[in-house]
Amino acid sequence: MHIKYIHHVAILTDNYLLSKQFYTDILGFEIIAETYRAERDSYKLDLAINGLYQVELFSFPDYRERGSYPEAKGLRHLAFAVENVESAAAYLKSRSVAVQDVRIDELTGKKFVFFLDPNGQPLELYEI
The missing domain is CATH 3.10.180.10 (2,3-Dihydroxybiphenyl 1,2-Dioxygenase, domain 1)
Known part of the structure; x- marks a missing residue:
């Protein structure tokens, strides 16, 4: 395979x-x-x-709700690559999407931020 x-x-x-x-x-x-x-x-x-x-x-x-949040078994989050996390987060905020504070990945030094879709699914923007 x-x-x-x-x-x-x-x-x-x-x-x-x-x-x-x-x-x-x-x-x-x-x-x-x-x-x-x-x-x-x-x-x-x-x-x-x-x-x-x-x-x-x-x-x-x-449908059934997730068993617990955020450490339930299964998909933890779905990450999307973006060129500029801060501008992407600002765009989401302008569309009334609640966005967490931008953080730095301690292993790569890259910026990332989390937000939720309308179902509570954790999504991430990761700077490339």
């Missing part, structure tokens, strides 16, 4: 329209495809980041 790259990341939402607006209008992801699956009463939204990566946004009527 030779894994080539991460194909997609899947995120479950309890408010599909709010999450769709957040990932497209605020984060600027491109819609690849949007599918409503009547048998599941569920939407699946495929999103691209610069045409390279795919985020799948799902809605299910029977």
Whole structure:
């Protein structure tokens, strides 16, 4: 087996329209495809980041909250690379997204900042 790259990341939402607006209008992801699956009463939204990566946004009527925060087993956070963390954080704040203070990675010396999507999913911006 030779894994080539991460194909997609899947995120479950309890408010599909709010999450769709957040990932497209605020984060600027491109819609690849949007599918409503009547048998599941569920939407699946495929999103691209610069045409390279795919985020799948799902809605299910029977979702469950995370067991604990932030140290629950599973995906701890999803990080996105940006050229300037401070300007990206300022942009998010201008769109009424609560952003933590910018920090410095003690191992790399790079800047990073955390924020949450509308579902409480921890997201990170990491300066490249």
